[in-house]
Amino acid sequence: MIYLDNAATSLRKPDCVVQAVSEALCSLGNVGRGVNAGSLSAARVVYGTREKLSAFFGGDDPSRVCFTCNSTEALNIAIFGLLGPEDHIISTDLEHNSVLRPLYRLEDRGAALSFLAADRRGCVDYDALPGLLRPNTRAVVCTHASNLTGNALDIRRIGAFCREHGLLFILDASQTAGSFPIHVAKDNISVLCFTGHKGLMGPQGTGGLVIAPGVEIRPFKTGGTGVQSHLRAQPEAYPTRLEAGTLNGHGIAGLSAAVDFLRETGIENIHRHETALMRRFYEGVRAVPGVTVYGDFDRERAPIVTLNVGDMDSGEVSDILMEDFGIAVRSGAHCAPRMHAALGTTVQGAVRFSFGYFNTAAEADTAVRAIRSIAEE
Amino acid sequence: MRERKPMVVFTFHTTAAAMAMEKLCKARGLPGRLGPTPRSVTSDCGIAWLAPASDREVLENAPGAPEFAGVYEREL
Incomplete structure (x- = not known):
């Protein structure tokens, strides 16, 4: 996984x-x-x-x-x-x-x-x-x-x-x-x-x-x-x-x-590593046709990239990621109803990728390929 | 039977304060150890710092010591 x-x-x-x-x-x-x-x-x-x-x-x-x-x-x-x-x-x-x-x-x-x-x-x-x-x-x-x-x-x-x-x-x-x-x-x-x-x-x-x-x-x-x-x-x-x-x-x-x-x-090293993975993934998916990425990537942020693929149910995307690609993410409402309302994703939900210190660049790249594959279908 | 000696008993409001006392004393080579608060001092349970009564002054005035709930002398 x-x-x-x-x-x-x-x-x-x-x-x-x-x-x-x-x-x-x-x-x-x-x-x-x-x-x-x-x-x-x-x-x-x-x-x-x-x-x-x-x-x-x-x-x-x-x-x-x-x-x-x-x-x-x-x-x-x-x-x-x-x-x-x-x-x-x-x-x-x-x-x-x-x-x-x-x-x-x-x-x-x-x-x-x-x-x-x-x-x-x-x-x-x-x-x-x-x-x-x-x-x-x-x-x-x-x-x-x-x-x-x-x-x-x-x-x-x-x-x-x-x-x-x-x-x-x-x-x-x-x-x-x-x-x-x-x-x-x-x-x-x-x-x-x-x-x-x-x-x-x-x-x-x-x-x-x-x-x-x-x-x-x-x-x-x-x-x-x-x-x-x-x-x-x-x-x-x-x-x-x-x-x-x-x-x-x-x-x-x-x-x-x-x-x-x-x-x-060193938390600065942890932050740097997690941020690099988050940005690597973000750059890989942001321009994929049909993919919508949410959030502000112009300033300091937590290592999270949340997206949707077209109008697909976010739960379905996360299920494909888990079943077909072995990638564990979080879909749905994320216990954040006001944030979803502001983003306009209350109904669709969203798919959240969140990176940690033990993740690798190869894992981020695999996740990019998975999203590209799902978006192309 | 344990031989009874004159001891000073420092009591604390919290277990955390007792642990702070132990850390301070260990770091500075001050005498004493943690032990149960004698019932003759209070029946409220808790951890006390126990040391020979002759060391009362040095402990009572140790810089950085936590706040004591009380200081007592007992034959223990």
Whole structure:
């Protein structure tokens, strides 16, 4: 199989990640539950991973790295823990349902939403942001890059806008963590929400929040913490404040090794490699008769190329790619309804090719030949 | 029976803070180890940093130490 669905998950993991999870499965106890060699080994691994991620994302305190199962859980914690029915929130048309659905639930409770509109190329007009402000605007919640088109947002600019207007900035880094530089302090991010299993190349079931100083999130869930057990309420100190129940210690051990791999490899090298593959594929398919490619390829972007072939059902194209060419891609709606609406692909869907660090130029070329073949039929 | 000695007990608000203490002490060669918080200090569970009472001052004033929930002396 040629795996070109890295925007869904990075199927191939670094060997060190596999080894770390395997070792953890044989050695880790439960963090903070008792004080024995097993629980302490788990606590050391988990704390070490907090330190690595805090440094990796420009945080200032490892205790402000809180683990979750994925970025969806992290986004729910951030959105419901910081915002309420009295607030107005700005988001964008690029969002995944992991942002949209929590926001829509808040809207059902009385909150007001405004969306920075995307055009037919999936681009936004940043100059329209000030016009969306209201007296009760509390936050901007947005993705770093569209999971459908790969178009990236200028988070430095959005962070500056939030700083200027005293807004919280909640960032969904699902498509960029691990291959784009992200700095919580420099980008003025209030809460960075990440998943471990995509660009970070860790195991599924890992993710979290990196929380800026002064940002106090109401606990989303409460329960066992191993500390302050006689308190009725969830303890207030981070990270315990947002972590109830047993953590995915085995997964976090793998994520720790993944961050080591990213640092050793260099995210700029990963980004360069993935971008080269994305552009190679894009150049190969953009002029094929009948093929429509979506997105803005004139600036920095995530390694995604999304297209349609004539008026073919996108699901049929992906099925041909898998069955006849052994190429795994993602078709359909991609959990991004507003983005599809902006592109005009709500009915047809689209076929997404997303490249990862372990893909090769030969695989990109094979995918080009496959699309040419399908388009010629 | 374990021989009881005067010990200083540092408690923390979170397990993460306890791990930060261990890392700091290991890096700087400071005395002590992680252990269960004595019930005579609090019944709230958690991990404590345990060291000879004579080392209390050096530990209490260690630059970069995490915030302590409390500092106690006990015969342990």
